[in-house]
Amino acid sequence: MIQQHTASRKKALAAILLLILLAGICIAAGQWQLRRAHDRETIRAARLAGQQAPPLTLTTQTPDGPDWRRASAQGQWLNPLTVLLDNRNLKGRPGLWVATPLALQDDPGAAVLVLRGWVARPMPPATLPDLRAVDGPVQVQGTLLHHVPRLLDLGNLTGDTPAGLPRPFPPADGALLRVQNLDLDALAAASGLRLLPVVLEQAPTQDAGLIQEWPGPSDNASQNYNYAGQWFSFAAIALIAAAVILWRTRRKPAASSESDAS
Template identity: 70%
Template sequence: MVPQPPASRTKALSALILLTLLAAACIGAGQWQLRRAHERETLLAAIEAGRQAPALTLDAQHRDGPTWHPAKVHGHWLNPFTVLLDNRNLKGQPGLWVATPLELQDSPGTAVLVLRGWVARPLPPTTLPNLEAATGPVLVQGTLLHRVPRLFDLGSLTGQPDPALSAAFPHTDGQPPRVQNLPLDAPAAATGLDLLPVLLQQAPTQDAGLIQEWPGPSTNASQNYNYALQWFSFATIALIAAGVLTWRTLRRPPPSPHA
């Protein structure tokens, strides 16, 4: 056998370290995909359990409930405090979500924020249609959520997040304010209402021509399992290559002292 020079052994050792690190990174990515799959399976189970649960009634004494559970509430719409959530698409069409507080019938000054539905974004020179909800006592039914689904906020990366609601509410021009994301504490601070710690995603109904088709969270765990299998396959290939490299390096004799 031809003795292996020291430079070749150094290169082989470097390649072995890189292959080992690559395998470790692939294994870590595969494990992350498995965790995401388990999270989505848990979320799907919670959604299915909520759909089968009896509807909760929200009032001054029952202010909260599990996410994804159906709920109903009696009250009056507070149209002056309507907020529009921008960049909410439906089947590829740009539009807005309409959110309006509903004052509880048994507790004046206490309200629950309701995502009423979707409306297409008007193209100039057209304007938004009349979005005011019906006056008088109403019964609103829907699904409980603990936060408004968020969109990616580029400003959060630069330290300048999208502007929240103005302190002066409602606006003097009479037009509902537009925001991209709406944490529950924002309308509470802007309106002075005692908002419940949950919001209601309204079920399909007749409400100012709005469309109640809500995009649900992704629960496709099989996709994560497929990705995990790919990452583990890459790790296996890297480990096999490392094993072959180690075997070829060890079977060669060390360099001769007189080389």
């Protein structure tokens, strides 16, 4: 009889420990969701602040501004330095972003990288359309960012990351370079340009048939709060279950003693 009680208590203790561990994991997951919610609220506030700020004209004298601020730049397109960003889908359709530096009017040695728009990926044997921007002075309207939006790159996970853009750049055969992600420092090193520390997402316009629909950052925090509530609920259920098992375990010896006494 004593051995049965001992085995039962060990099983109960193991169950209690597992439930407490499960509750700890759920609480940690809930806290992570709260941090994600706070991050998204911060992004939303920064985005609204940038959108409400007065438009900025980019020059070498005013080369920077907050993310999501409306901005414009005057200059000439550097078509030979166009780069294609691969695996950029639009409404489920595979495609590419077209990025071209714009030499600034006030200093042609300086430039700002412009994300000009999206083009569908052609299925062989079809080829890309002519993506050259117009020649001559232009004014580009858009939204500021401090980097080209990135996609997951398996090279970053394995440590096998390229040192920069391939040389020579632009390629001698005139082919457009296609990459997964584009870093401003790498583009500046390969091209010799003095790039502004921002990227301009071009506003909707007529430009080589490109589509200017840019994915914004995910700033809906309510979903994260809902997930956090669910995780905390799971933790509460696990702790209540542990408390019930503990109560039954402590009550059982007392009940057994009364039965033996009778």
